[in-house]
Amino acid sequence: MTPAPTTPAAVETRPPEADAALPAWRSGIAVVMPCYRVVRHILPLLARIGPEVDRIYCVDDACPDGSGDHIAAGATDPRVQLLCHPVNQGVGGAVMTGYARAVQDGARVIVKLDGDGQMDPGMLGVLVAPILSGEADYTKGNRFWDLRRIGDMPLLRRLGNLGLGFMAKASTGYWDVYDPTNGYTALHADVAARLPFELVAKRYFFESDLLFRLNIERAVVIDVPMDARYGDETSHLSLPRAVGEFSLGHARNLLKRIIYNYFLRDLTLASIELVLGISLLAFGAGFGGWHWWHSAQAGVATPVGTIMIATVAVVSGLQLLLAFLGHDIAAMPRRPLHKVLAHRAATRRG
Structure with a gap:
């Protein structure tokens, strides 16, 4: 297995000698649980995690309410390991710390489960099944799958997901997944070990940023239907700040992904379609706009030939961009990366 990338230092409150008492790996499934102001929910949630899970990594992200102390005092499950950020x-950042520790300890599949009780531990088996069967590298919940249950989601969250959905598809390259901010996810540990944990966004954009980095690695991602669950938990997300952060993040990742996949890693017909499409569209709009403005100032009609040149350029540019979009959609990863990595490792050993 590839060594895990480095992450910000975390202090483990469990004494080192207790490692020998940890349950042995059986299923290889680990849960990473970021903990920030979850004192009311965390212990009942830990009690609901089934025996199919071998390790539970609770990451206290410098919680002002003392979530870590609360877990240390009240959690009796021997599977629980507490990691604390100073x-x-x-x-x-909390999730990446948990990922790194789970990879280091030898996990096979890592599930991210929030500590606020929104996510049902009972569907964990459904979430990890496509990974264990070799169909996917990364799975994520989709709360929009069942149209009858969408009404359970607060209106503001529905509007936010609708607005960010297309941007996330474009920036990550996963055109067949939705609900990009859904945090109920599972990831194959061999794929996690290849991720640059230190570069993944640390705040609420991290789910979308992680999808972008998984696409760069050519990992297979699929959606798993799940119901929306909302109780008395408190959201710490500032909507105005999130809109700006997410928009800039998606624009940056879209540009990076196109450069990486179409100009650095490979050069295909789609690369030419993209360059020609943007060039023709820009030329047509600029040429046509300049002549229209010049004719309007002079009070004369724009020549038909000038109109046709601008129109043909714009239409041709749009057609080429649509062709590029079709190629990008068809180029989504289809072969699970963890299988490729396993085959490569077996070949090297042989």
Whole structure:
């Protein structure tokens, strides 16, 4: 297995000699649980995690309510390991710390489960099944699958997901997945070990940023239907700040993904379609707009030939961009990366 990338230092409150008492790996399934102001929910949630899970990594992200102390005092499950950040890293930073520790300890599949009780531990088996069967590298919940249950989601969250959905598809390259901010996820540990944990966004954008980095690795991602569950938990997400952060993040990742996949890693017909499409569209719009403005100032009609040149350029540019989009959709990863890695490792050993 590839060594795990480095993450910000975390202090483990469990004494080192207790490692010998940890349950042995059986299923290889580990749960990573970021903990920030979840004192009311965390212990009942830990009690609901089934025996199919071998290890539970609770990451106290410098919680001001003392979530870590609460877990240390009240959790009796021997599977629980407590990791504490001395400084708040954000939910993404907490998850990356848990990922790194799970990979280091030898996990096979890592499930991210929030500590606020929104996610049902009972569907964990459904979430990891496509990974264990070799169909996917990464699975995530989709709360929009059952149209009858969408009404259970608060209106503001529905609107936010609808607005960010297309941007996430474009920036991550996973055109067949939705609900990009859903945090109920599972990841094959061999794929996790290849991720640059230190570069993944630390705050609420981290789910979308993780999808972008999985696409760069050519990992297979699929949606798993799940119901929306909302109780008395408190959201710490600021909507105005999130809109700006997510929009800039998606734009940056879209540009990176196109450069990586179509100009650095490979050069295909789609690369040419993209360059020609943007060039023709820009030329047509600029040429046509300039002549229209010039004619309007002079009070004369724009020549038909000038109109046709601009129109043909714009239409041709749009057609080429649509052709590129079709190629991008068809180029989504289809072969699970963890199988490729396993085959490569077996070949090297042989």
